[in-house]
Amino acid sequence: MSFSLAIVVPAYNEAQVIGSFHARLGAVLDGIDASARVVYIDDGSSDDTWPMLGAIAAQDARVEALRLSRNFGKEAAMTAGLDAVDADAVVVIDADLQDPPELIPELIARWLDGHDVVYATRAERAGETRTKKITSAAFYRLMERLSDTPLPRDTGDFRLLSRRAVEALRGLRERQRFMKGLFAWIGYRQTAVTYYRDARYAGTTKWNYWRLTNLAVEGITSFSTAPLRAATWLGVSAAALAFLYGVWVLLKALVWGDPVRGYPTLMVVILFLGGAQLLALGVIGEYVGRTYAESKRRPLYYIESRHGGLLRSADRAPPRTPD
Incomplete structure (x- = not known):
């Protein structure tokens, strides 16, 4: 069965790992019988991430990259990537190699079985402190109790989305975005793939406890009264x-x-x-x-520049819902 596949990769100051990530991702895509493209979103990085993405795009015709005009945050970066793609299946994955690209074929297999959203659930989180593991587990269980739309436990943004799931997400244009909640809110047929999350390959995490706390508040206030x-x-x-x-x-x-x-x-x-x-x-x-x-009703993001042949839809302003 031939199909089109897009990989959305948000990146912020990932110069130390982006080359290794693309090497592993490219090897995975070489083994998949699909028309594949990779869309990197540079979320206003201050290191060499953007020049490196330019070099990668020049060497690999499957690669396209867009750079946001400033650091809008990961939620907006993922939204920009989903707005830019046009494929039968879309995989969202971070560039830090904590989520293994080698899991993508299994996500695709579950999608071919008829599921619209295939999310990757962490059985183990390597390289993280005990405090972070405890607070993360507590957050997911709290959201499970508070939200009318329960979130899958121990599940991040790494997942595969069908075309109609992506179209549904494009219609949700709220400014205060909590993507894990939006992924669950759209419904459709969803299933999980369990995996062991690796430690960060290189560089440092951008998610300190302050930013994680703000994200938790965002999630609770966005999906629960x-x-x-x-x-x-x-x-x-x-x-x-x-x-x-x-x-x-x-x-x-x-x-x-x-x-x-x-x-x-x-x-x-x-x-x-x-x-x-x-x-x-x-x-x-x-x-x-x-x-x-x-x-x-401000736009969610602005695109400053691009590498590769991104669809012109990325140039257009995101769709707005009627007032």
Whole structure:
């Protein structure tokens, strides 16, 4: 069976690994009976990633690359890659070689069985600290409970998408993007392939705990209103406790009198209620901020330059949904 295959590879400051990655990816594509193309998206790298992609594109006719006008983030870079491709099957994979390109034939086999999304689930995560493994596992299990669209556990962005799955994703143009959630939200037939994730081949990770925390907040607020509901129940609980305590103070004054004591207790109550109110306002502020960002309807990315023969569709502004 002959089909077209596109590989979308977001990259940010991956000069130390991009050559080795493409060598392994090229060897895999040589063994696949498909019309293949590779689309690299340089997300505003500050190292030699872009010149190296130019050299790779000059040597391999299957390679096309586009450079974003600045660092828009991985979610926008993946979106740019999905906007640029036109293929029967599309594989999204990182360039750091933690996700092995050699798994692509197995993803294709599952797709040929009739699945629209074949995601790679990590059985083991080599080269990561125990803290990172624990927090990552906790995040996926938290999202499983909070979101109306449960995310597959221990699953990153490495996956294969059918043509209709890619078309569905192109219609989702929200600015606050959490791609793992969007991949799950579109539905269709989805299945998993389990693999052992390798340690980073070279270079350093771009995902520190601060950026991972922001991504977690993005995912929770994008696919769940549970924090708002929790803030509501926190307010109700605080009000109920304050009312019960007020009744207790009144009864105590009526039965035993009130010798003008209780300043520490008063401060505890004030601080508790004030903290609950500020927490609720902070949660509401997160959602209001995201609504404000969406209302501006800015483009998700801009393309600065390109190597290779990218489809002209990449030049066009992304489709906009009606107001």
